[in-house]
Amino acid sequence: MTTTVLVFHPRMDASRVNARLARAAEDAAAAGADVQVRRLYELYPDFRIDVEAEKRVLEAADRIVLQFPMYWYSCPPLVKQWEDDVLEHGWAYGSTGTALHGKELALAVSPGAPAANYDHEGSFHYTVTDLLRPFQATSNLIGTRFLKPFVTTGTLTLSDADLEAQAAAYAAWLTDADLEELGTFE
Numbered sequence: 001m002t003t004t005v006l007v008f009h010p011r012m013d014a015s016r017v018n019a020r021l022a023r024a025a026e027d028a029a030a031a032g033a034d035v036q037v038r039r040l041y042e043l044y045p046d047f048r049i050d051v052e053a054e055k056r057v058l059e060a061a062d063r064i065v066l067q068f069p070m071y072w073y074s075c076p077p078l079v080k081q082w083e084d085d086v087l088e089h090g091w092a093y094g095s096t097g098t099a100l101h102g103k104e105l106a107l108a109v110s111p112g113a114p115a116a117n118y119d120h121e122g123s124f125h126y127t128v129t130d131l132l133r134p135f136q137a138t139s140n141l142i143g144t145r146f147l148k149p150f151v152t153t154g155t156l157t158l159s160d161a162d163l164e165a166q167a168a169a170y171a172a173w174l175t176d177a178d179l180e181e182l183g184t185f186e
């Protein structure tokens with residue numbers, strides 16, 4: 001199973017959490033796991049995405065992971081640009097758009113606020129999963145299997161020890177062939 005991790009962080013040089021998670025994925029690859037990591041902001045600092053190259057990347061993957069910090073209860077802007085540009089009609093969706101059918105799509109997202117805020121009874125009122133529904137709807141449209149996300153909450157207060165544990169969990173998650181799908185109303 002080939003896993004491709006697309007990392008979207010506008011300031012990777014200043015990142016603590018996503019930089020550590022990306023390194024965990026790269027370490028897994030160096031240890032022989034079939035994982036590749038692409039840092040999209042470094043590849044496309046001007047937002048001019050090489051659409052054909054990125055389509056070939058997705059075609060070669062069995063599991064596509066979009067990794068990003070949560071920004072404004074959503075994603076950094078290059079994620080949206082990537083969706084707009086790469087998930088073309090006639091290729092990713094539409095009557096002839098079957099290129100990604102049957103592949104797995106998953107998100108690895110890191111909100112800065114603690115998990116307790118992301119609860120229907122919490123101060124933000126919405127769960128992280130609620131906020132990720134547009135990606136699940138997109139997954140439905142492009143025929144991928146949308147997996148339960150890998151969420152690292154509370155990044156702004158995460159201890160070094162907890163970050164190390166999360167990095168190890170991420171490497172295991174990326175290479176786990178039996179990840180569960182997220183239910184439509186789960």
Ligand SMILES: Cc1cc2nc3c(=O)[nH]c(=O)nc-3n(C[C@H](O)[C@H](O)[C@H](O)COP(=O)(O)O)c2cc1C
Nearest residue numbers: 015016017018069070071072073110111112113155
């Ligand atoms: C522009 C911006 C918007 C953010 N919006 C949110 C948000 O909506 N919810 C949240 O929990 N954290 C938010 N954060 C905090 C980031 O999610 C947090 O800094 C990030 O997960 C840390 O990961 P890093 O060390 O890889 O940068 C935001 C941060 C920035 C810079």
